[in-house]
Amino acid sequence: MATERSGIRERRRHRGDDRVTIEDVARRAGVAPITVSRALNTPDKVSDKLRERIERAVTALGYVPNLIAGGLASAGTRMVPVVVPSLSILTFIEVIHGIQQTLEAAGYQVLLGSTDFDLGREAALIDSVLGYSPSGVIMTGLRHHDRTVERLKAWQRPVVEIMELGDACIDMNVGVENAEAGACMARHLLARGYRRIAFLGTGMTHDYRARQRYEGHRRVLAAAGLESDLLFHREEPSSYEAGRRVFLEALEARPDLEALHFANDNLAAGGILEANRRGIRVPEEVAIGGYLGLSLGEHMTPRLTTVAVPRFQMGVEAARLLLARLEGRSLPSTRIDIGFELTVREST
Incomplete structure (x- = not known):
């Protein structure tokens, strides 16, 4: 009976009718409350096995330490x-x-x-x-x-x-819908007559939303029967400088590229600035598209085509x-x- 009442209390607390306490976690893990406190505040002072048991109890009960009175x-x-x-x-x-x-x-x-x-x-x-x-x-x-x-x-x-x-x-x-946003730009570039199109990004190992846009881009090009996996990226934060670098890397690796689809407007702006510095005409020699709709795109020369998000x-x-x-x-x-x-x- 005591076990049943304890289970009822836990379920009520789990639903938010009462706050889960450190004593509840200790009871669930089969340890003393001081051990739970030690595992949460100084985890190096308890064994890995014990800490894992306490963490499972914390997760199961949804325990949140009370830091205010x-x-x-x-x-x-x-x-x-x-x-x-x-x-x-x-x-x-x-x-x-x-x-x-x-x-x-x-x-x-x-x-x-x-x-x-x-x-x-x-x-x-x-x-x-x-x-x-x-x-x-x-x-x-x-x-x-x-x-x-x-x-x-x-x-x-x-x-x-x-x-x-x-x-x-x-x-x-x-x-x-990030994949649809990427597909939107790819369809626009195809409609403009470009066929050798690359996607350029940074930090895409962690930025999976940029990867989603790349997948939408890739899907559209594959459906058109074109080379769809042209991806150039650098593992660094997005910046104008990163855009400049990935722009150069793409054109050095594939001088035949007709259009560059950047993962965001910061990178695209870096690409346009570098193109202007080197006398590469945009879009006559290479077209550039971005994503976000940052106001800076309106002030570039030429002004940036982008997928704008509110x-x-x-x-x-x-x-x-x-x-x-x-x-x-x-x-x-x-x-x-x-x-x-x-x-x-x-x-x-």
Whole structure:
């Protein structure tokens, strides 16, 4: 009977009716609460086998360490962590602005965190911020460590995943079909009459959303019966300099290329600047297309053709979903396709 009552308590807590405590974790793992505390705070002081047993109990119960006192912890703070892969890439700046403006107008504060495209770092960051009992979480992408997904589902507060669209989200989702965005640019280049087309990117080992765009690009070229696997990339952060370098590498390896499809506008701008410096005419000698719709594309010579994504609006919609859930309002949909638009200019 005692075991049954214990199981009922655990299930209630797991559903969010009560907060899971360190004592619950200790009971589940069959150790003392002090051992759980030691495993979480100074893991090098417990054996690997014991630490793994405690981590399994933590994950099973959805335990989050309480880093703030009493009533605040149970009620939640008016703070929302926003977790992105990088704070140095322009991709995320307007998204963050949309989130911040919308949440602050409703009386919430934003806490920014950067993962450097590292899912392990993301998991540790989520573990840390949940301890401060935030109102909800906004995070990037749909791929996370299993532990992160389980922890957030058990947490039972609003979670919005952004930048990528998919069915398998933790809670709510606002994003874009990356493969379709890549396919859109590839179809445009084909319609312009280009046949030898390469995809250029950076950091694609970790940036799987860029890889999704490449797969959409590749699929369109393969369907047209053309060489579809021309990929040039560098394992470094996106920048104008990286765009310049990968532009040169592509043309040195394949001087016959007619068009270059860059993974984002930063890289494409670097390519255009280097082409101008070397007297390579764009698009007469090589066409250049990008992705994002950054305002800098309008000021390049020639102006950059790009697939534009409404990033500010993406942030606004993500914040609105989170606020609706916090306020108990019904949602017509928990999944929003923010869309994209092909912006054709002189570079293609």
